[in-house]
Amino acid sequence: MAPEPTTPSTDIKVPIIWVLGGPGSGKGTQCEKIVEKYGFTHLSSGDLLRNEVKSGSPRGKELTEIMEKGELVPMDVVLDLIREAILKALPDSKGFLIDGYPREKEQGIAFEKKIAPVSVVLFFDASENTLVERLLGRAKTSGRVDDNEETIKKRLNTFNTHNDQVVEQYTEKLKKIDAERDTEAIFAEVQTYLDPLVQA
Numbered sequence: 254m255a256p257e258p259t260t261p262s263t264d265i266k267v268p269i270i271w272v273l274g275g276p277g278s279g280k281g282t283q284c285e286k287i288v289e290k291y292g293f294t295h296l297s298s299g300d301l302l303r304n305e306v307k308s309g310s311p312r313g314k315e316l317t318e319i320m321e322k323g324e325l326v327p328m329d330v331v332l333d334l335i336r337e338a339i340l341k342a343l344p345d346s347k348g349f350l351i352d353g354y355p356r357e358k359e360q361g362i363a364f365e366k367k368i369a370p371v372s373v374v375l376f377f378d379a380s381e382n383t384l385v386e387r388l389l390g391r392a393k394t395s396g397r398v399d400d401n402e403e404t405i406k407k408r409l410n411t412f413n414t415h416n417d418q419v420v421e422q423y424t425e426k427l428k429k430i431d432a433e434r435d436t437e438a439i440f441a442e443v444q445t446y447l448d449p450l451v452q453a
């Protein structure tokens with residue numbers, strides 16, 4: 254394997270899309286549809302973290318404790334995992350969907366500094382009632398340690414504390430999308446933001 258560059262990978266020419274929204278806002282659902290149409294590489298920070306946990310590494314064990322509390326894991330860990338995954342997929346990728354990252358203002362700044370500038374920020378906006386309802390529905394089948402009522406409340410609280418500061422850094426790039434609607438209506442709007450990125 255080639256050694257990792259120590260400066261931002263200025264050779265990333267494909268679009269980078271951040272997918273933001275509270276837990277249960279439909280990020281994963283929309284990313285699936287985006288992958289199907291655009292063939293982008295989907296990287297969910299949550300999945301990367303959960304895979305690290307499964308690997309049983311010391312880093313994974315530390316993460317389990319934090320995730321069970323519904324808190325945010327240290328920024329460098331997430332960014333390293335995302336960076337490794339991007340570099341690995343880069344040779345064949347048409348673009349990257351970064352699902353659930355950044356969760357904090359500093360994470361966004363660090364990403365653009367260490368990896369590459371973001372092309373578009375999709376923010377799926379839904380009320381707290383909607384989020385809780387959907388997560389309790391997902392809990393029946395997901396098997397996720399954090400899909401229970403107590404942790405859900407903490408995750409929503411964590412999200413609400415940080416998200417405003419994340420999104421207020423972006424103006425033109427930020428696309429705030431009403432995520433209370435059905436999946437197809439949301440995806441129709443999503444396409445209006447992504448189509449321009451892939452036109453020659």
Ligand SMILES: Nc1ncnc2c1ncn2[C@@H]1O[C@H](COP(=O)(O)OP(=O)(O)O)[C@@H](O)[C@H]1O
Pocket residue numbers: 274275276277278279280281282283387388390391432433434435436439
């Ligand atoms: N637009 C929608 N309308 C109703 N339910 C939805 C919608 N989008 C997603 N869901 C459901 O809500 C739950 C959470 O969706 P998910 O995509 O996993 O959210 P996230 O990745 O943002 O946490 C899932 O059970 C999913 O099927």
Ligand SMILES: [Mg+2]
Pocket residue numbers: 280281297299
């Ligand atoms: Mg998800």
